[in-house]
Amino acid sequence: MKHAVHCGSLESERYWREEDLAALPSVPDAKALAIVQAMDEMLFVFCGSGDILLTRQGMDKAQYDYLQSLNYSFRTNRNPLTLGAEVPGTAQNALNVFELLGRLNPGQEPDSLIPEGAWLEPFAVLPGTHEAIKRYKLRPVLPDEQTVRLVNTKTYSAAMRDRLLLPNIALVVHSVEELLQSGQALLEKGDFLIKDEYGVSGKGNQLVDSERILRRMAGYLESSRNGDKRIRFVLEPLLDRETDFSCQFHIDPEGRISILSVQQLVNHGFAFGESHSPEPSLLDRLDREGYWETMHSIGRELYADGYYGDVCVDSMLLRDGSLAPLVEINARKSMSLIKHNVDRQLKQEGMHTCLLQVPLATMGEVHYADLLGRLEREGILFSQGAGEGVIPLASGTLQPPDVSRSTGSGSSKGKLYAALAYRDEDSRNRITRKLDESLLRTGYTILR
Secondary structure, eight states: OOOEEEEOOSOHHHHHOOTTBOOOOOOOOHHHHHHHHHGGGGGGGGOOTTOEEOOSSOOOHHHHHHHHHTTOOOEEOSSOOOOOTTSOHHHHHTSOHHHHHHHSOTTSHHHHHSOTTOEEEESSOOTTHHHHHHHTTOBOOOOOHHHHHHHTSHHHHHHHHHHTTOOOOOEEEOSHHHHHHHHHHHHTTOOEEEEEEEEETTEEEEEEOSHHHHHHHHHHHHSTTTTTSBOOEEEEEOOOEEEEEEEEEEEOTTOOEEEEEEEEEEEETTEEEEEEOOOHHHHHHHHHTTHHHHHHHHHHHHHHTTOOEEEEEEEEEETTSOEEEEEEEEOSOOHHHHHHHHHHHHOOTTOEEEEEEEEEEESSOOOHHHHHHHHHHTTOBOOTTTOOEEEEOOSTTTSOOOTTOSSSOSOEEEEEEEEEEESSHHHHHHHHHHHHHHHHHHTOEEOO
């Protein structure tokens, strides 16, 4: 039996983006990037027995041992994937994990971990993925990179609504003049969003609530930063959402579509906040309104365009009572698929789960093993025997390395990504309170 190799860069949209595409204003954040890059540890949830997980920074041994105690029996690299001191950290940071793998010197840790002929299970197909397949002689059952780039654009999602005869509120603009003309028409009816082709997780969506903001965006796109670049944005009226949710499904290489799960989301602004199992009333509503057939139709169209693999479709219930089944297509794995796989591992009747993030800061070095030990002493670290509690999903996101700093001094920002398993709201509140106390006593400051 051939094992699978799991790896990826969760900020996939960053690597799909064409260099000649104009961008909305944003503030570079090296610390936020370091956190996202460490999120690849969470791909352990997809590992079967004997599979290999490659992570950019290497997993803390305490986290690896803890996951093994939960019957996750994968192998992983203990050392960072690095090109060596002669290549600056900022240059290495610009590479996704597949580009990094392709440039490693022979004889480094992945060479001994990756068995020839193994299946590659990436978070998403990125530049360098197919080169990594060739170098490590993996099984190439992945769509081509250009197809993946195309089906992950906002214009593709907007065009899909027309193909499926769904209500389509999107306008695609290709010039600053079109942006101003269409934007002013939209403002007469209310606020609207400018969506970047590869915007994701709170970045790349600009809310426009006044003509002043609209003209500021137009001026930015005409500035020297964007002057010679292509304009391509999607404009959409701001939806009055009541509930965010997403559907996860898989398209196999023969085109068969399998619906995997629906997860309800609590977003912070436009960014991921928490993921929960859906309420029965939501599933009943989706049954009545033909939602599943819409998802199958999206899958069939994606396959016809050359894509197969994992898909996450963002959807909404709106306050006017209507359903928006297709907000965005994400042709890759997702945070909600990670949540679904945690559920599959737990398989406990009567147990509820959610996936959450806790933003943190610390002024000094904090040892991850200390946090695990404290959670265990407080009786809230999930174990096979306890049946409920906190499952930390990544060690490196709490205090990721910051290549922009030359010393280890100063504050450090991180995030705890964790799954909570709980029997009822009282137990959830108790676990959450004790989790916060444990983080504070270990040396973290909670930033929410």
